[in-house]
Amino acid sequence: MYVLFPGRHHLLTRFQADFLRRQAGHEIVWAVTSANHENTKRNPVPYHRREAAIERLSVLSDLRSVVVPIFDAAPTSAFAEVTLKTVAVETGLDLTPQNTVVACSTPEVAALYEKLGFPIVPVEDDPALDTVPERPWDVLLRLAAGDETWRELAHPATIDVFERYRLVDSVRTAVNDPLVGDEGGLTATRDYRTYVEAFADAADRKWSAVRQYVRPGRIVDIGCGAGSLLELADREPGLHESDLIGVEVARHLYQECVHKKAQGVFQNANVYFYQRNVLGGAIFADRSVDTTLTFALTHEIWSYGSRRESLLRFARRIFDHTVPGGVWINSDVCGPDDLHRPVLLHLASGDGLNPATPRHDLTGLASGEVRAYVESLSTRARLDQFTADFAFPCEFEPVGESAVRIELGAAMDFLTRKDYVDNWLSETHEQFCGLSFPDWRDLLTEVGFELDPASTPIRNDWVIENRIAPVASLTDLDGHPVDWPSTHLLTVARRPIWGSSR
Structure with a gap:
């Protein structure tokens, strides 16, 4: 006879051990769900650590157990x-209703097995219990909240594994993370397939622009996506003895990196990937990294964090982990120098539909429906929809039929985002023009970096000529043309060799 015990099993409790000991003569089949998830708010503990705790509990409780990983799938x-x-x-093992009972305290899951004819033992949900025991997730939330009474409820096997592998702090960081969602992404609305494709297409251009500034040694790509940039670094003869380290918070992208490494994409044996949120705490020891790379990352820290405060904290962490003489290379979007300058933005209105008002229900639609609707709008109407969905202030005043009076920074935030219909709801939660290049120069200097002369604002003329200029133009308030401003930046920031006390 078997007891099938499905669950995520991040934390094992003393109650569970007592319950299982009462199933005398049964073999326990631990079906560990979400086994391919780790370091996320909903799944903070990797499968191999969960398995270790289960095996230890089985030995301590004299249980015969088998542990089976169940990978996550679509609902x-x-x-x-x-x-x-x-x-x-x-x-x-062929588990049937004739040889197996299912131990489960989640009614929705128990109902699925009951429908197949399996008898159910309700564990913590048993109405016959005098007191309702805390469920494992409740105990784990105690741990995350800093409540040390979790140790009184957790089984010694869990306590042992958590302490030996220093999981207490990592669980607290993952569960309490203010930025990362339940499944390990910054936003639930991002289409990671198109995101990976776009970054891979641009990787050669990005690497060509920065490779000459990379210092060999320990090279870290923070926000490495699917590892496209590190693939190019891996091919550089001058870096073959360097450590190449990718840090990515989004589970989907991190798993793609691990898959590439397993498939032999990288020739360098010293390639490593970590799933971490860079705002959750220091990742590397002080003065231990020669080159830090960040591409298309800092605007996300600005957008999902506390704006300049989060960026400043991030910059300080990079400064701390950079060796004297080391470098931080950052490539990202940025705003124009005069962010708050009022301008007239003239937009095409004949290239799509012009509804009287923007919609406020897009979050309830499927991604394909959102894309189809936004694509159907004229450029002028798309500004109205952008303003309705944008997570940042974006005010404008209509002037005539197709022009609006608006600040230059807000105008460029819209113009550089208006064609991102695949990820509309994700992109409208991010601000491209939060900081100008002079703002960046001030922030990096405040931290202690010195800017290399290669640091510069950049205008993406292809985007201007092909995406923006055909449907939009800028003038000052008197009607005189205004040149298109910078859209991106490259900063090469070095930690001084001398004179730094940090």
Whole structure:
């Protein structure tokens, strides 16, 4: 006879051990769900650590157990069948209603097994219990909140594994992260497929622009995406003895990096990937990194964090982990020098639909519906929709049929984003023009970096000529043409060799 015990099993409790000991003569089949998830708010503990704690509990409690990883999949009403088939493939065990009871305290999951004819033992949800025991997730939330009473409820096997592998702090960081969602991404609305494709297409151009400034040694790409830039660094003969380290917070992208490494994409044996939120705390020891690379990252820190305060904290962490003489190379979007200058923005209105008012219900639509609707709008109407969805102040005053009076920074935020219809709801939560190049220069100097003369604002003329100028123009308030401003920046910031006390 078997007891099938499905669950995420991030934390094991003393109550669970007592319950399982009462199932005398049964073999326990631990089906560990979300086994391919780790370091996220909903799944903070990697599978191999969960498995270690389960095996230790089994030894301490004299239980015969098998542990089976169940990888996450799209929501399905066949979840129970998928789990049973996975157990059969992994272990050869044929679990049936005649030889198995299912231990489960989640009614929705229990109902799926009950529908297949399996008897259910409700564990913590048992109405016959005199007192309702805390569930494992509740105990883990105690840990995350700094409440040390979690140790009284957790099983010694969990406490042992958490302490030996220093999981307490990492669990607290993941669960309490103010930026990263339940599944390990900055936003639930991003289409990571198109994001990866766009970054991969631009990787050669980006690497060509910065490779001459890279200092060999320990090279870290923060926000490495799917590892495209590190693939190019891996091919550089002058870097073959360097450590190449990618840091990525989004689970989807991190897993792609790990997959590439497993497939032998990288020739350098010293390539490593970490799933970490760079705002959650220091990742590297002080004065231990020769080159830090950040591409298309800092505007996300600005947008999802506390604006300049978060960027300043991030810059200080990079300064601290950079060796004297080391370099931080940053390439990203930026705003015009005169962000708040009032201008007239003239927009095409005949290139799409012009509804009377913007919609306020796009978050309730499927991504394909959002894309189709935004694509159907004229450039002028798209500004109205952008303003409705944008997570930052974007005020304008209509002037005539197709012009608006607006600040230059807000105008460029719209113009550089108006064609991002694949990820509209994600992109409208990010601000491209939060800082100008002079603002960046001041921030880096404040931290202690010295700017290399190669640091410069950049205008993406292809975007201007092909995306913006055909449907928009800028004038001052008197109607005189205004040149298109900078859209991007490259900063090469060095930590001084002498004179730094940090």
